[in-house]
Amino acid sequence: MLAIEDVVTTYGAVRALDGVSLQVETGTIVAVLGANGAGKTTLLRTINGLVRPHQGRISYDGRDLLKMRVEHVVQRGIAHVPEGRGVITELTVEENLRLGALWRGDRPGSTQSMRQVYEMFPPLAERRQRSADTLSGGERQMLVIGRALMAKPKVLLLDEPSLGLAPRITAQIFATLRQLREEQGLTVVLVEQNARSALSVADEAVVLNLGKVVAQGKASDLAADEKLRHAYLGF
Amino acid sequence: MFRFLNLTLSGVSNGMIYAAVALALVLIWRATRIVNFAQGAMLMFTTFIAWDLSQQHNVNYWVCLIVAVVAGLILGGVTERLLVRPVENGPPLNAVIVTLGLFIFLQGLAGAIWGNAQAHSYPPAYSIIGYKVGDRTLLFAPNDLYIVIAVAVILVALYLMFNRTPVGLRMRASAFAPEVARLLGVGVGRLLTVGWALAAGVGAVAGILAAGTQPGYVAPTGYFDALLVYGFTAAVLGGLDSSVGAVVGGLLLGVLLSYGDGYIDNNIEGIYALLILIGVLMIRPSGLFARRSVRRV
Numbered sequence: 450m451l452a453i454e455d456v457v458t459t460y461g462a463v464r465a466l467d468g469v470s471l472q473v474e475t476g477t478i479v480a481v482l483g484a485n486g487a488g489k490t491t492l493l494r495t496i497n498g499l500v501r502p503h504q505g506r507i508s509y510d511g512r513d514l515l516k517m518r519v520e521h522v523v524q525r526g527i528a529h530v531p532e533g534r535g536v537i538t539e540l541t542v543e544e545n546l547r548l549g550a551l552w553r554g555d556r557p558g559s560t561q562s563m564r565q566v567y568e569m570f571p572p573l574a575e576r577r578q579r580s581a582d583t584l585s586g587g588e589r590q591m592l593v594i595g596r597a598l599m600a601k602p603k604v605l606l607l608d609e610p611s612l613g614l615a616p617r618i619t620a621q622i623f624a625t626l627r628q629l630r631e632e633q634g635l636t637v638v639l640v641e642q643n644a645r646s647a648l649s650v651a652d653e654a655v656v657l658n659l660g661k662v663v664a665q666g667k668a669s670d671l672a673a674d675e676k677l678r679h680a681y682l683g684f
Numbered sequence: 685m686f687r688f689l690n691l692t693l694s695g696v697s698n699g700m701i702y703a704a705v706a707l708a709l710v711l712i713w714r715a716t717r718i719v720n721f722a723q724g725a726m727l728m729f730t731t732f733i734a735w736d737l738s739q740q741h742n743v744n745y746w747v748c749l750i751v752a753v754v755a756g757l758i759l760g761g762v763t764e765r766l767l768v769r770p771v772e773n774g775p776p777l778n779a780v781i782v783t784l785g786l787f788i789f790l791q792g793l794a795g796a797i798w799g800n801a802q803a804h805s806y807p808p809a810y811s812i813i814g815y816k817v818g819d820r821t822l823l824f825a826p827n828d829l830y831i832v833i834a835v836a837v838i839l840v841a842l843y844l845m846f847n848r849t850p851v852g853l854r855m856r857a858s859a860f861a862p863e864v865a866r867l868l869g870v871g872v873g874r875l876l877t878v879g880w881a882l883a884a885g886v887g888a889v890a891g892i893l894a895a896g897t898q899p900g901y902v903a904p905t906g907y908f909d910a911l912l913v914y915g916f917t918a919a920v921l922g923g924l925d926s927s928v929g930a931v932v933g934g935l936l937l938g939v940l941l942s943y944g945d946g947y948i949d950n951n952i953e954g955i956y957a958l959l960i961l962i963g964v965l966m967i968r969p970s971g972l973f974a975r976r977s978v979r980r981v
Contacts, residue, residue, distance in 0.1 A: 497867060499863065499866075499867075518871075519866040519867065520866045520867075520868075520869050520870055520871050520872070521869075522867075523867060523868060523869040524869055528867075529867045531864060531867065535861075535864050535867075537857055537860050537861045537864060537865075538860075539856065539860040540853075540856065540857065540860070544853055544856075547850075547853060548853055548854070548857050548865070548868050548870070549868050551850050551853065551854060551868075551869065551870070552868075552869035552870070596868065600868070600869065
């Protein structure tokens with residue numbers, strides 16, 4: 450279980466996260482929703498250690514994440530999927546993927562993970578020796594997700610996977626997330642602007658506004674709450 | 685025609701030395717976006733350690749070379765850890781000032797240990813008497829061949845390390861996208877130390893190679909500063925971002941300077957280098973080998 454308790458993260462005088470608490474049970478998909486500037490991305494960056502909170506606790510299976518270096522968080526099973534822009538365009542597709550598993554120091558295991566990623570995302574297999582710079586938006590999103598999966602994570606933190614993608618490709622990617630959850634018990638924290646499609650794939654959801662949790666519950670309940678939808682989710 | 689050939693050959697062997705200095709600068713630029721102005725002083729210092737062993741204690745050439753490289757690796761690594769790391773997240777100018785400070789410090793220290801006034805000579809590895817073609821002597825000696833081969837070996841070794849090994853992949857990822865690399869479990873900080881160490885090691889080789897071509901000229905000040913300027917010019921010619929560019933830039937610079945020396949006047953070599961540097965910055969500021977896509981910062 451990923452436990453976030455009373456976290457306050459500040460940028461100068463701005464409280465990007467203002468006392469956020471959230472429990473993510475193993476094997477669930479939790480959507481983090483809210484408008485631009487609500488603190489969604491800051492939440493992910495605080496979990497993986499890129500920014501340090503002013504106060505609060507974050508632990509995963511009882512282990513304190515706040516004491517850990519960024520590069521060690523993934524080694525505990527928490528992988529981060531940045532937006533599609535997070536592909537390293539100077540490297541090839543295959544180098545991007547290999548990089549995701551280097552810390553495992555397990556060549557045969559990495560090769561097997563790579564084969565699975567290629568099976569999951571065939572377009573990547575066709576372009577494996579090409580520069581990642583040549584990929585389309587959808588393919589980049591596949592690459593960053595595939596690269597995170599190379600780490601054999603137990604938790605996947607996704608930052609706006611639908612950004613700039615055609616609805617059909619977004620649906621494909623969300624279907625993949627569900628499949629990973631069913632088959633491998635993967636836990637997913639899904640930060641999304643696109644609340645409607647995020648709620649359709651998530652089990653639980655939390656809505657942030659100006660750094661505070663304004664609603665929390667089953668995804669289906671939140672989707673049914675018309676007032677909430679109008680006020681914060683824009684559909 | 686024979687003169688042209690000779691000037692070209694002599695330019696090639698000097699150019700390979702500039703290329704090695706340029707490589708050292710490029711390695712650090714790629715990893716940290718810092719131009720290491722202390723590189724000239726660093727390779728001067730490691731060369732003097734080797735000189736001390738070689739001339740005062742009669743140690744074998746190759747042992748001295750290895751000692752210089754190891755000293756370079758340590759000096760580079762320590763520099764990154766102690767001097768560059770604290771200013772890493774500040775404005776780029778801070779790091780530049782730190783490298784300038786180190787340059788002055790090392791020069792002063794070397795002067796205090798080995799004396800500033802007197803120039804020393806460093807033995808070349810092989811004969812400096814040119815090869816003979818018929819009854820004419822080329823301006824290209826076994827030692828020049830050694831220089832060309834040594835720098836070529838360094839270039840190939842670096843290429844293989846960066847493109848074929850896990851540590852090379854980690855180093856490239858850290859240079860291109862440090863934040864993403866950390867999220868993927870790469871210890872970016874440690875790799876920066878490795879990068880600086882490696883660069884200073886390459887610089888140490890360049891220092892020894894250069895010293896062997898300058899009999900009676902090796903002093904803590906003077907020649908090694910010029911070497912940094914030439915190395916920097918070569919690196920800019922090649923685009924600062926590319927190892928192959930550094931070597932091509934070094935060769936091009938070496939040959940051009942050699943023509944300038946031979947056909948115009950050999951007392952104003954520094955001015956040719958300056959003209960070339962200004963010319964490149966005006967006509968093609970990103971260098972001959974820059975990536976076509978503009979990097980986002």
